Amino acid sequence: xxxxxSTIPFNDVLxxxxxxxxxxxxxxxxxxxxxxxxxxxxxxxxDDQLEDLGLDRLQLLEQFEHFIGKxxxxxxxxxxxxxxxxxxxxxxxxxxxxQVRFTLKPGEVICxxxxxxxxxxxxLEDIECLAQRDTPTGRQIFxxxxxxxxxxxxxxxxxxxAQLSQNMNFVIDLTVGEFIAAHADSRMLPExxxxxxxxxxxxxxxxxEQFTMDTPxxxxxxxxxxxxxxxxxxxxxxxxxxxxxxxxxxGVDRKKALDLLVKEEKxxxxxxxxxxxxxxxxxxxxxxxxxxxxxxxxxxxxxANLKELEWIDSKMTELKNLIRAGGxxxxxxxxxxxxxxx
Amino acid sequence: MIRLVTVxxxxxxxxxxxxxxxxxCLKAKGFSAGVVKFDCMSSHDxxxxxxxxxxxxxxxxxxxxxxxxxxxxxxxxxxxxxxSGLDFLIIESAxxxxxxxxxxxxxxxxxxxxxxxxxxxxxxxxxMLKLADIVVITKGDIISQAEREIFIFRVKQANPKAxxxxxxxxxxxxxxxxxxxxxxxxxxSALTGKRLRFSMPxxxxxxxxxxxxxxxxxxxxxxxxxxxGK
Ligand SMILES: Nc1nc2c(ncn2[C@@H]2O[C@H](COP(=O)(O)OP(=O)(O)OP(=O)(O)O)[C@@H](O)[C@H]2O)c(=O)[nH]1
Ligand SMILES: Nc1ncnc2c1ncn2[C@@H]1O[C@H](COP(=O)(O)OP(=O)(O)OP(=O)(O)O)[C@@H](O)[C@H]1O
Ligand SMILES: [Mg+2]
Ligand SMILES: [Mg+2]
Ligand SMILES: [Zn+2]
Ligand SMILES: [Zn+2]
Numbered sequence: 001x002x003x004x005x006s007t008i009p010f011n012d013v014l015x016x017x018x019x020x021x022x023x024x025x026x027x028x029x030x031x032x033x034x035x036x037x038x039x040x041x042x043x044x045x046x047d048d049q050l051e052d053l054g055l056d057r058l059q060l061l062e063q064f065e066h067f068i069g070k071x072x073x074x075x076x077x078x079x080x081x082x083x084x085x086x087x088x089x090x091x092x093x094x095x096x097x098x099q100v101r102f103t104l105k106p107g108e109v110i111c112x113x114x115x116x117x118x119x120x121x122x123x124l125e126d127i128e129c130l131a132q133r134d135t136p137t138g139r140q141i142f143x144x145x146x147x148x149x150x151x152x153x154x155x156x157x158x159x160x161x162a163q164l165s166q167n168m169n170f171v172i173d174l175t176v177g178e179f180i181a182a183h184a185d186s187r188m189l190p191e192x193x194x195x196x197x198x199x200x201x202x203x204x205x206x207x208x209e210q211f212t213m214d215t216p217x218x219x220x221x222x223x224x225x226x227x228x229x230x231x232x233x234x235x236x237x238x239x240x241x242x243x244x245x246x247x248x249x250x251g252v253d254r255k256k257a258l259d260l261l262v263k264e265e266k267x268x269x270x271x272x273x274x275x276x277x278x279x280x281x282x283x284x285x286x287x288x289x290x291x292x293x294x295x296x297x298x299x300x301x302x303x304a305n306l307k308e309l310e311w312i313d314s315k316m317t318e319l320k321n322l323i324r325a326g327g328x329x330x331x332x333x334x335x336x337x338x339x340x341x342x
Numbered sequence: 343m344i345r346l347v348t349v350x351x352x353x354x355x356x357x358x359x360x361x362x363x364x365x366x367c368l369k370a371k372g373f374s375a376g377v378v379k380f381d382c383m384s385s386h387d388x389x390x391x392x393x394x395x396x397x398x399x400x401x402x403x404x405x406x407x408x409x410x411x412x413x414x415x416x417x418x419x420x421x422x423x424x425x426s427g428l429d430f431l432i433i434e435s436a437x438x439x440x441x442x443x444x445x446x447x448x449x450x451x452x453x454x455x456x457x458x459x460x461x462x463x464x465x466x467x468x469x470m471l472k473l474a475d476i477v478v479i480t481k482g483d484i485i486s487q488a489e490r491e492i493f494i495f496r497v498k499q500a501n502p503k504a505x506x507x508x509x510x511x512x513x514x515x516x517x518x519x520x521x522x523x524x525x526x527x528x529x530x531s532a533l534t535g536k537r538l539r540f541s542m543p544x545x546x547x548x549x550x551x552x553x554x555x556x557x558x559x560x561x562x563x564x565x566x567x568x569x570x571g572k
Contacts, residue, residue, distance in 0.1 A: 026499035028465055051441065054468030054540065063472065066502035074495075125515060135518065145376050154519040156479060156494050156506040162487045171458055183488045223485075230489045238486075243375070300532035 005068050006038040019071040019188060023064055027053055038064055038210045045324065059265060067105055075188045082106065082240040083144050083162060085127065085267060090138025092291025093126075096212070100292050106265040109258055111278045113271075114287030123244050127269065128155065128161045137290065137322070147273065148340035162237045165245035170217040176200055176214035176228065183236050188276065195236065202260065206252045223251020230257045237251045245268040255310070276313050279306045286287045344423045345430045345527040347513055350409075350437045350444050350470050351454030352463075356480035357434050358387045358456050362394055367521035368430060375430035380412040380444075387434065408435060410542055411443035416446075417533045425449040429526065439464045443469035445539040450527040452520075454478045457493045464493070469540040471497070476523055477504045480511045500519075508530055516538025519563065530553065 005013050005020070011034045013020050032041060042057050050056060055203035083104055089098030104110060106135050112120045116282055122137060130141045130153045143152070143160070153156045172179060179234060180199045187215060198215065204210050207227035211220055220228060230252065235244060242261055258280055261268050278284060279302050286294040319329055351357050358379075365375045376397040379387040381403065391398035399422065403411030412435050423431030427535060435444045436454075445451035453474035455463060458481050464471060477497050484491045490508070497506055505523065509516035553560050 022499060036451055054441065054443070054470075054472050056540065059473065059540070063502065067499065070502040074498075082362070116549060117500075128515070154505065154507065154522070156508045157498060164487060165483075167484060168486050169484060170489065171485050172461060172492070179488070182492055187494045209460055228487065229486045232486075237487055237491060 003061060004065065006064055009037055010034040017068050019075065020068055022066050029053070033081060049258055071188070072259060082267070085241065086142040086145065087127070087309050088140040088142065089292060090133065090140070092289045096291065098291045100293060100295065103193050106267055107262050108283070109262060109268045109270065109281040111272055111281040111284045112287060113273060114279065115210050115283050118287040119290040122290065123285070123292070124269060124271060127241065128243065130160070143296065161237055161241045162233050162239040163243045163245070164233060168229065170220065170225055175214050175216050176211060179217045180232060180236065183232060187236065187238060199231050200271060202235060203228040206230060206256050206260070208251050221251065228251045231260065232267065234260045241267045241269065244268065250257045276309050279309060343529040344420065346420060346430055346433070346530050346561045347430065347450045347524055347527050348433045348435065348444050348446065349452045349454060350435045351435050352456070352459065352467065355456040355459070356511040357454045358390055358396060360478055360480060360509055361432055361434060362390065363509070363511065363514035364518035364520050364524060365377070365394070365396055367517050371521070373429040375432060376423055376426055377434055380435040381409050382410045382436065395567040397428070402540045406554045407442055407542070409444050411445050413538065413542065418531055420530060437470050441468050443473055443540050445469070445473050446533065447537045447539055449529060449536070450475055450524070451474045452478060454480060455497070457490060460479050461492050462495050463490070463499045463550070470526045472501050473539045474501060474504055477501060477506050478520065479506065479508050482508050483510050483512070484495065493507065505530070
């Protein structure tokens with residue numbers, strides 16, 4: 001491999017490639033004299049220092065060249081590369097052909113519905129792994145009307161799908177502010193603090209109860225965690241497709257959450273049976289016996305019903321809040337759910 | 343001739359789960375596969391493999407570093423695989439020693455790490471991670487999307503050359519992708535003459551050899567002292 005960067009003084013490398021400084025941090029090395037070249041530095045290392053680094057001299061130099069290459073690739077990666085995802089039908093569990101071909105576009109919300117075991121998760125997985133007739137369903141997925149590159153399919157760094165699900169937790173030992181900044185850093189974005197403020201503000205608008213930038217992420221409540229995950233995925237994740245596995249009852253404003261993902265031009269796929277969420281979507285994909293049995297467009301009549309459903313939902317929320325506050329529900333439910341008062 | 347893949351990674355990172363799911367996929371494609379597990383004191387893995395109908399052997403290193411033990415026995419492992427008529431031989435090694443790495447030049451090398459282990463872990467694992475061809479990240483199902491992205495980035499920093507794959511050891515999601523990479527492993531008939539990717543540090547201090555008393559005069563062999571400044 002060509003030694004482009006190891007033979008010029010490190011300070012000069014830094015001018016064109018500021019991320020090069022992280023190489024030493026990522027190797028656990030400190031106190032590096034940046035006026036020297038990496039070659040000089042490597043030559044000066046003792047054998048036991050190399051042993052600690054876990055690389056020999058040649059490997060260390062190679063690693064550096066690869067590091068610069070990879071980080072450069074990341075720093076210039078375009079943020080939005082997906083204009084459409086097309087699902088080409090395979091077959092259902094009994095081998096009958098799936099007669100569908102449909103396309104999803106940025107800003108669309110698609111709900112996946114069907115009985116337990118029908119194959120909803122399988123469809124989401126087919127999209128996640130960009131199936132090429134090589135999964136149990138025989139489906140094929142096109143990206144921008146083409147078969148995706150091998151690299152896009154296999155390597156974690158080139159995947160297209162972000163996932164949000166009920167059983168996810170934060171495990172990282174950082175405060176909200178540090179955490180979002182670390183995520184922004186990993187995308188090599190400038191001004192991570194400013195981004196952190198924006199994401200946290202947005203998350204607070206989705207969450208029932210407010211949190212601050214100094215709260216450790218592991219101490220957030222379920223609803224706050226979910227809100228932060230959604231805001232962060234919408235604003236900071238580069239991945240164009242978002243799969244949601246049930247966000248009901250999560251203590252977040254579901255409508256605002258969906259609106260945010262739509263505004264950020266995500267393709268949203270959601271496995272849900274919540275009528276409110278289902279009607280908020282543009283389409284419903286109906287799964288039966290492992291196959292796509294139908295695709296329903298949310299109709300005008302359904303959209304009109306959405307208003308009533310939202311009202312009922314807000315009435316239920318009032319009751320939930322009452323229970324949460326230690327109250328009793330002894331008043332008349334018929335009048336509580338009185339539609340005339342809308 | 344047999345395709346050999348070495349799979350290493352910290353304890354409980356999900357190596358066995360990853361191997362089981364991947365062998366499922368290999369079998370579905372008509373391949374046969376066997377596993378040799380290297381560990382220190384004991385291992386349940388052989389039973390897990392046999393329960394899944396996979397021929398398996400265990401090598402216990404006792405007082406030795408399991409990686410040193412493994413490399414002294416790897417050729418015989420291959421012979422066992424070939425004589426059993428397997429298409430794939432997979433070697434699982436426990437990676438208890440962060441300084442050693444079982445990776446061999448020209449042999450497909452996989453390192454399994456678990457995303458629950460913390461975002462600084464990729465920086466702490468030595469040649470086992472830094473010199474692997476494929477890094478498999480497990481347990482991504484229980485952490486947030488952002489943490490997954492940060493973790494992948496840190497792995498990429500520690501090993502910019504590797505292919506990084508996410509795999510769920512419970513559902514097997516991602517094993518399909520890994521299987522296709524396993525199929526690129528080269529066929530081998532013997533390992534004699536092949537080289538390790540990184541020399542294994544001598545781990546022999548007097549305590550490795552059973553010394554129990556504390557104090558300078560009991561310390562022989564490879565002794566390293568902390569630096570305390572002035
Ligand atoms: N949630 C979750 N759990 C996982 C995943 N992968 C593995 N596990 C669990 O992690 C535990 C350890 O997995 P193993 O496959 O035995 O790990 P190992 O690396 O082979 O362990 P040793 O051989 O003992 O070092 C098991 O309980 C697995 O079920 C995953 O992707 N997600
Ligand atoms: N077309 C198909 N051909 C063969 N197997 C299929 C097909 N579709 C789904 N399956 C298999 O059926 C099983 C159940 O599917 P899946 O887990 O996707 O159901 P689900 O709708 O998500 O259920 P739940 O509501 O319980 O989450 C899985 O093992 C899946 O791989
Ligand atoms: Mg499901
Ligand atoms: Mg194991
Ligand atoms: Zn060792
Ligand atoms: Zn020792």
